[in-house]
Amino acid sequence: MNILLTSVGRRSYLVKYFKEGLKGTGKVYVSNSSEGAPAFKNADEYVVTPIIYDELYIEFLKNYCLEKNIEGVISLFDVDLLMLSKHKKEFEKLGIKIIVSNENVINICNDKWKTKIFLHENSFDLPKTYLDLEEVVKDIENGNLNFPLILKPRWGMGSISIYEAENMEELRVFYKKIDREIYRTYLKYESEETVGSNILIQEKIxxxxxxxxxxxxxxxxxCTTIVKKKNAMRCGETDCAEVIDFKELKEIGKKISSKLKHIGNLDVDLFIKDNNIYILEMNARFGGGYPFSHLAGVDLPKAIVKWLKNEDVNYEEVFKEKYGVIGQKDIEIISIK
Known part of the structure; x- marks a missing residue:
């Protein structure tokens, strides 16, 4: 069985995890639209694709999967998730399983305003969240909202254009700055659908x-929920974390699962303040915090391989975490040429 990881970027560890999950019964192929992706070094084979929004992208992936006898495709990038979810049936007709949640789930996770609506409708607590700048100003003036406030793109990912405003002047300056920056990045594609309401403003918890x-x-x-206490962050990703036993958060994970019905992993960030639990955002993919779960004994790649082979999965074996395991990300420099 061969597996393709798309938009692989720097996720070399996931390439290694899937190789271990296959145990020599197949190859791990990877793809990226940039030929300098560090994870290429760890794959059995790699390919440079057209950019995700290129009209040739999906056809290119189909042909590549057929050529390499790839049976399962997993994306590691939010923009790619949406594109693949729209074409799942086309791949399935070719005998290729796209391991991505349905389009509605991806939209709820990628569109942070829809995330807010989903959480509110299902009785989860979240930070006060706005799309309208003047509504924010009004609530501040009326004493219903306080600084600092976090501003970020509605379709944000990868910590692009996230700013913290400590006063009214910064609020207005950062709002205009993000509006300009969005259209200089790949966020411009989704943002074209929501012109005029592309900036999210949230209270900082x-x-x-x-x-x-x-x-x-x-x-x-x-299947299960793994809880990690974040000890340090770097560039929006978890840098150091401890896997812990926290029954209340596990129950929240189970409730989110029942409402969302995602496929595979759902990466969720949340805060606890004064015993109140606030959900910040959700990502329908392997998140940057997954390696801490894996370090503690969880093996989702192994489970995915077994599911693809229609084999039984012993949840006690692959999803039983060891509590108290603390992980720290390291920095390694590799040659890409």
Whole structure:
């Protein structure tokens, strides 16, 4: 069985995890639209694709999968998730399983305003969240909202254009700055659908941050939730974390799973302040915090391989985490040429 990881970027560790999951029964192929992706070094084979929004992208992937006898495709990038979710049936007709949630789930996660609506409608607490700048100003003047405030793109990902405003002047300056910056990045594609309401403004929650890996099987059935206490962050990703036993957060993971019915991993960020749990955002993919779960004994890549082979998965074996395991990301320099 061969697997393709698309938009692989720097996720070399996931390439290694899937190689271990296959145990020599197949190859791990990777793709990226940039030929300088560091993870290329660890794959059995790699390919440079057209950019995700190129009209040739999907056809290119189909042909590549057929050429290399690839049976499972997993994306590691938010923009790619949406594109692949729209074409899942086309791949399935060719015998290729796209391990991505349906389009509605991806939209809820990628569009942070839809995330807010989903959380509110399902009775989850979240930071006060706005799309209208003047509504924010009005709430500040009326004493219903306080600085600092976080501003970020509605379709944000990868910590692009995130700013913290401590006063009214910064609020207005950062709002205009983000509006300009969006159209200089790949965020411009989704943002073209929501012109005039592309900037999210949220109250900043000053509390302990946690991350969840909420794992469902390939049919959207709940498997487990792994809880990580975040000890340090770097560029929007978890840099140091401890896997812990936190029953209340595990129950929240189970509830989110039942409402969303995602496929595979759902990466969730949340804060706890004064015993209140605030959900910040959700990503329908392997997140930057997954390696901490893996370090503690969780092996989702192994489970995915077994699911693709229609083999039984022993959840006690592949999803049983060891509590108290603390991980720290390292920096390694590699040659890409």
């Amino acid at each position: 000053l509390g302990q941050e946690y991350g969840l890996d909420i794992i469902n099987d390939l049919n959207g059935n709940y």
